[in-house]
Amino acid sequence: MKSDRFSYRAPWWLPGGNPQTVWAALASRRHFGPPPRWKRSRWKTPDGDFIDVDQALHSSAQEAPLLVLFHGLEGSSASQYAVAFADFSAAHGVAYAVPHFRGCSGELNHAPRAYHSGDFQEIDWILRRFAEEHPGRPLIAVGVSLGGNALMRWAGEMGTEATSCVRAIASVCSPLDLAAGGHAIGRGFNRVVYTRMFMRSMVPKALGKLEQHPGLFDRQKLLAARDLYEFDNLFTAPLHGFKDTTDYWARASAKPVLHSIRVPALALNARNDPFVPAESLPTQQDAGHHVTLWQPEQGRDVGFPVSYGPLGLPGHVRAMPEAVGNWLLAHL
Structure with a gap:
């Protein structure tokens, strides 16, 4: 159902969507403590190609949840939102991993194919491999922008089968249309x-x-x-x-299959995101009973910077990972 639990309000010195995005990407802080450290693994894909997976090296209990983040267009584990989710995970004792879509880890993949917004088959084998490698950990997943659309598309395509793999999922600022x-x-x-x-x-x-x-x-x-x-x-x-x-955008969009999702799912979209027009956002009728919609008026594209200190500077991007991460943890 529609929820107001993430009633985001931008700092006074960041009016409008574009300044919120630029500040979050270039100037805002991504972590409170030290930056994350990563261990990289190379996974062979079912078609003989490869992807690179970065797993955060912070400590977590053996039975702690594993949070998997699917990045956005041309993103990586170095993206500001990926680092901010790593910071959240370390603070909450949650294991954390960022699988890179093909060609996004700094090395071009071998196959002719790359990645795309509706790549739910790729999402499927990645999540299943995580589940196989970490049988003692409940699995939760978040996708940002392109990665969020692909993740929601996967959940819609899988229906009840998704519940055997993950406990809950979320998309952040994803163009579901x-x-x-x-x-x-x-x-x-x-x-x-x-x-x-x-x-x-x-x-x-x-x-x-x-x-x-x-x-x-x-x-x-x-x-x-x-x-x-x-x-x-x-x-x-x-x-x-x-x-x-036209065919790609129509067939790869997650919005038409949101009503088929049967695992707890959150779709967070700022209504001032110029990448995702407010009139295109899903309604509850589109989403169905298993999808929660958070649609704050501000936040822009993955930014959601918050201010602190006497002047409200310099801003931090943990507001969004904190809200989304806690929602996922609440649905274990």
Whole structure:
């Protein structure tokens, strides 16, 4: 049901969505104590490729829960939200791991495919492997942005079967309606700043794929792409079994399957997130009985910075991980 338990209010000196995002990404603190330390493992995928998994080295009891975080577009264990969740996990004695989507750990994966917003098959084998390797730990999972849509899509596709793997899941600032989010990021300020930022990372990776697999796509057309719609049309959609971007965004979105989720699930979306238009957010009728909707007016895209001290500076991003992490722990 709709809940007001996360009634976030941004610091007075961060009015509007874009400043909240930029501050959280570039200037806000991610942890109270020392930064997390990681142990990296390489997992072979069922199709002979690999992903890299970072597991936090802080101590936790053998029976403590394991929190798995699925990062967003071009994210990693170094992303501000991943570090903030590591800080939360260490403070609460929870084991913590960040599996990297293919190509996001600093090394290009081998197969032609990469990753995408509806990659629920990849989510499935990753979660099942965690469950097999940690049979004494209850498993909880959170996905941020792209990772959240893929996680919710997985839960909707699995239905009651998901309960045999995880106790609870959450998505944070995820574009559960990919068409609405995709068109939003291609307009105005978003196109000038965020689209360019993503393309600077994604295009070189795609060209690396072309070197690995000559003829995979048209190089000149990819270099001419100026937004995610064009990029997905040339690269993401055809490489992952979709007809085109429109087909990809329609079939990969989690919103149409939210009502099929049978495990406790939380969907947190700020209503001032320009990546995810408020009118596209799910209603309770869309979500069904097992999904809790948190939709605060402020927070922007994964930011949710909080202030402290006499001047309200410099801000911290633990408000969101604390609220989401405690919700997940309450549903063990």
